[in-house]
Amino acid sequence: MKRQQPQWNTLLRELANKSLFPDALQVYLQMLRSGSAPNAFTFPFALKSCAALSLPFTGKQLHCHVLKTGCSPEPFLLTSLISMYCRLGSVESARQVFDENRHSSKLTVCYNALVSGYALNSRAKDAVLLFRQMREFGVAINGVTILGLVPVCGVPGSLELGMAVHGCCVKLGLDVETAVGNCLLTMYAKCGEIGCARKWFDEMPRKGLITWNAMINGYAQNGLANEVIQLYMQMEASGFRPDPVTLVGVLSSCANLGAHTFGKEVERRIEACGFGYNPFLSNALINMYARCGNLKKARDIFNGMPVKSVVSWTAIIGGYGMHGQGKTAVELFDDMIRSGIRPDGAAFVSVLSACSHAGLTDSGLNYFEVMQKQYGLQPGPEHYSCVVDLLGRAGRLYEAQKLIESMQVKPDGAVWGALLGACRIHRNLELAELAFERVIELEPTNIGYYVLLSNLYTDTGNKEGIINVRMMMRERKLRKDPGCSYVEFKGAFFTMSRMKREEEAKSWGCLTEFQKIRPSVVSFIIPILLHQRKGKLKEKPYGIDFRGFHEMRSCETSK
DNA sequence: GTAGGGTTAG
Structure with a gap:
């Protein structure tokens, strides 16, 4: 049966809206083969599918089709093109489309697509510049503009910009839109300004499920696990039913607290709600059970997952590593690679730390090399601290020191701290003093390091050292925080x-x-x-x- | 019939 052109468009739209992007592109190709000409109602969905599937070459070809068919550059089409290029990382091409159609680009939608595109590609300055331009040129700013712009303010240290944008929203009366409010809330949480986030949360006139989720996950990401649990209870009490996003945040807090019983309660809730097959939740459950020490349960959930992502593997590997079962962790890591999953930075952190806890020095060093040579991953401070720990525990203190000195990235406190910890185990006072000096420069208020050095002085009977550390702590007004x-x-x-x-x-x-x-x-x-x-x-x-x-x-x- | 957007795991 031969389809008419509008039918093709309908089919394409439906598939794209259901996120069945490969099928949508297939339909597009079938349509071309059948001799139907694509029009302005066809392209937006084909372009969107391309962007979703990360197909830059096909995207470019589609742009050519658009030009060939002589579709008028109307805002809908331009917006789709701009958005596609931005999602595929070619902001410059997007900008070109925008600039070449100056007359139509006076429109809010085109600006919105480009503003969010800059944000998506971490081009904060350009996003803000374009936003300013909108105001200068009198282009209408709406909620979606803000939603696109705000993510650029969601990094630590950008609070000022975020607050300026918030002020702008208030002036334009956009802050009452729930989506905008949610976005601002997330922005505050990501800046690490959790107090501001909470204040805004309390002020928000209309709270939806996403609002609660944003606040709960904001607390979770800032490590405030108790607040997460409290707010979750409050949420239930206000009559909101949690969704998988809520429970992911709650579970990660249970994991951090070792709150096994509460975590089990959440699992029952997940089953009761029928969220059982959500991979995000399965990963969060594995993590929670593993960190609470229930490795069997974690493993059962892991084994039951039909599709295991690198996150699932990392969670279970980390669980075994954390509880001293380094050998199992290493075996699982190798299984993961055999099953065709490509490990990322976090996966290597889990296997490296498993190796250091289990004393598997050679395996650990081997993974560290594989990570760089075979997978081309640049080690970050979190990897170095594992390897320093690995070498340090094995008594190879000077190799650890050399490794730190050879680092391409700036070592953080954890790296020098790992060396300091190793020096305590092996009672190397000279190197410990050096590591201490470095670590204190980076984290002057972390009491753990003072205690570590003081303990080493105690071990070696160095009374003068103990007094020195105490004086330093007193000078800096540090008191040992009670557990x-x-x-x-x-x-x-x-x-x-x-x-x-x-x-x-x-x-x-x-x-x-x-x-x-x-x-x-x-x-x-x-x-x-x-x-x-x-x-x-x-x-x-x-x-x-x-x-x-x-x-x-x-x-x-x-x- | 079309475009731009907010919350999620290791």
């Missing part, structure tokens, strides 16, 4: 610094009371008492149901 406890109790969640806990315990006058029961339980009970005092549970502190304690897990971490 923090994370506690789960019947699905509720608590955190509290040890010092605070003791103060609170004294004010309750019940510390000794509980110590009689079981000293290790004290750290669990005090936060619960606090919770009861603040919250709705009006029980007396002594009326806690101790049968619930088997449900608790805790992990002590120190900052």
